[in-house]
Amino acid sequence: MNTAPECIDMTESLRRGAGRLLYNGDEGSLVLSTDGTFLLSDIQDGALLCEKIRTLCPAAPKLFTVKSDDAAAALMREFSLHDSMRCTQWVYEKGEPPCPVTADIRPLTQEHAALAASVYHDGDGAYIRDRIEHGALFGVFESDALAGFAGFHDDSSMGMLEILPPFRRRGYAAQLEAFLIAAALKEGRTPYCHVVDGNEASLHLQRKMGLTCTRLPAIWVN
Structure with a gap:
């Protein structure tokens, strides 16, 4: 299958054992999560993609x-879906972190969940609590006050980066991303992230940290 940077989300899913290769052909590939609910594909022809899903998936992914x-x-027509989010995909292709991490960054605990969920607009906070439970959400602290946080989504991409208003413009976003990049590299993973179209602050951060924008987007549909 295509192992170019634009397919890093697919190759990382396979590498982690979170997905299995359902189809591989000249037109692209399908990777289906082990529970069958999440499908990734680089097949760009919509009609062909839907045909492959109908033929190969035991049930329609969500x-x-x-x-x-x-x-x-x-996909939205075929499966009566209503939401899509178009992102650019950014990959860190260097072997060393972009800068030293000097800030006080530590794993968040459930005592921080309510505040983090309110800042991240996570509704009932279930996703934030899940990320904390999996040791995948990290906070930057200033004098023991939570100044911001970021972590790894369940697809292993970097994200959830939020800096609380009183602590902005102090370099904490760059420190958090450098921390995540270093953590991913230490585990032998390729750091990557998705940036929603129009998020200029995040686009600026990715360029500053030395990430490369891939040729193809990552469009989430559900």
Whole structure:
């Protein structure tokens, strides 16, 4: 299958054992999560993608990440889906972290869940609590006050980066991302993230940290 940077979300899913290769052909591949609910594909022809899903998936997945607007639109029609989020995909391709981490960064505990969920707009906070439970959410602290946080989504991408208003413009976003990059590299993973179209602050941060924007987008559909 395609191992280029634009497919890092797919190759990382396979590497971690979180997904299995359902199909691989000249037109692209399908990777299905082990529980069958999440499908990733770089097949850009929407009609062909839907045909492969109908043929190969035991049941219709609930969440998709695809690499073209045509694929996203076809999925929404085929499976009566209503939400899509178009992102650029950024990959860190260097072997060393971009800068030293000097800030006080530590794993968050459940005592921080309510505050983090309110800042991240996580509704009932279930996802934030899950990330904390898995040791995947980290906070930057200033004099023991939580100044911001970031972590790894359940697809292993970096994200959830939020800096609380009183602590902005102090370099904490860069420190958190450098921390995540270092953690991923230490585990032998390729650091990557998705940036929602129009998020100029995050785009600036990715460029500053030395990440590369991939050729194809990552479009989430559910």
